[in-house]
Amino acid sequence: RTVGPDDRRAARLAAVAPLPAEEPAAQETGPDLGAILRRFRADTHFTQQDLSDLLGFSQPYVSLLERGKRTIRDVTQLRRIARLLGLPETAVGLLPLAA
Structure with a gap:
């Protein structure tokens, strides 16, 4: 499968409202990247x-992330994921940058 711009995917992505920064359970245990x-x-x-095309991961790796079999602790990767999904960095467990 060739990875490249896909107008339908871009339209679907643009139509999605950002997810809430935190869910109640995320405050206690941290955000669940798989969820x-x-x-x-x-x-x-x-x-x-x-999603794997968007994030630059393999589909099996996305599956492992979603099922909680793999975690991402690299701050740069978490920032990149938040940016690509249109989420605040706090949604993926990062603290806000100090001013």
Whole structure:
């Protein structure tokens, strides 16, 4: 499958309202990246392959992330994911940058 601009995917992404920065359970244990990715896919009608193309990960890796079998602790990657999904960085567990 060729990765490239896809007007339908871009339109679906543009039509999605940003997710709330935090869910009540996220305050106690931290955000669940897998749940965030699943919700994003549900809201955008993306497949795991669509999401993997957007994030630059393989589809099996997205599946592992969604099921909680893999975690991402790299701050740069978490910032990139938040930016690509249109989320505040706090939604993926990062603290706000100090002014």
